[in-house]
Amino acid sequence: MTDSLLNVLLGLVASAISAALAWLAQNLRRRRRLERVRAFFGLPAGSECLIVVNRSVGVGAHARTVTRRDAYALMELAALVKECDARTDLVAHDAVHRGLGTKTEFCFGGPSSNERMAAHLAWGLPGVTVTNGSEGPNNVIVVGDRTFTVDWDTEVYALLARLATPEGGRPVFLISGQTGIANHAGVRYLVANHRRLARRYGEDGSFALVLKVVNPKAYGPDVVELAADITAPARERAASAAAAG
Numbered sequence: 206m207t208d209s210l211l212n213v214l215l216g217l218v219a220s221a222i223s224a225a226l227a228w229l230a231q232n233l234r235r236r237r238r239l240e241r242v243r244a245f246f247g248l249p250a251g252s253e254c255l256i257v258v259n260r261s262v263g264v265g266a267h268a269r270t271v272t273r274r275d276a277y278a279l280m281e282l283a284a285l286v287k288e289c290d291a292r293t294d295l296v297a298h299d300a301v302h303r304g305l306g307t308k309t310e311f312c313f314g315g316p317s318s319n320e321r322m323a324a325h326l327a328w329g330l331p332g333v334t335v336t337n338g339s340e341g342p343n344n345v346i347v348v349g350d351r352t353f354t355v356d357w358d359t360e361v362y363a364l365l366a367r368l369a370t371p372e373g374g375r376p377v378f379l380i381s382g383q384t385g386i387a388n389h390a391g392v393r394y395l396v397a398n399h400r401r402l403a404r405r406y407g408e409d410g411s412f413a414l415v416l417k418v419v420n421p422k423a424y425g426p427d428v429v430e431l432a433a434d435i436t437a438p439a440r441e442r443a444a445s446a447a448a449a450g
Contacts, residue, residue, distance in 0.1 A: 247309035247375035248289040254309040274385030278392040306374020363391035390426035
């Protein structure tokens with residue numbers, strides 16, 4: 206074997222080893238990234254999560270319906286779950302009848318049309334009120350002395366929260382928008398920013414955010430701003446009650 210042929214073979218072997226090492230490193234990074242996503246969402250491979258929605262699915266304006274925009278949001282959420290190699294179980298809000306922590310739960314919609322959402326807010330975010338229109342404007346999010354009111358022409362809001370459950374159980378995610386577009390925007394924000402949220406609040410942490418959807422008539426669910434981090438005031442009454450107890 207000539208020296209030139211030997212050099213070619215050695216070069217090929219070195220290239221193959223370098224390519225294999227690069228592939229392994231990339232695969233490990235991808236795996237670590239996926240494991241962090243699974244940890245944040247409480248979705249290990251092969252697990253199952255609940256997506257809790259209103260009972261009816263339709264395009265009408267009835268308070269207890271899942272609109273077309275809601276359906277789009279649910280599809281994006283289902284894609285995220287599939288990315289984690291988990292499965293979804295779509296359940297009506299009045300048919301869950303189970304506790305917290307055994308499965309990750311994504312609860313979807315406003316408390317006036319989703320009884321499960323109302324229960325979660327009372328348990329985990331008692332400082333948040335969403336008006337039902339009986340004594341004033343409908344779907345106003347109230348936290349402490351701050352109010353977030355629908356303006357159909359310029360902005361609508363969505364509550365996005367992650368609630369840690371007792372004894373290190375699986376988390377509960379709340380997506381409660383003032384409109385179907387706001388629900389969609391809340392899901393899209395969660396999917397796009399979950400790594401940043403995990404870094405800020407921890408993979409096991411709780412948070413509550415109010416998101417502003419800018420000019421939804423023109424931009425749909427695509428232009429979203431963080432209006433307020435309400436984690437502390439939203440949980441304030443629960444903390445006060447625990448201290449009193």
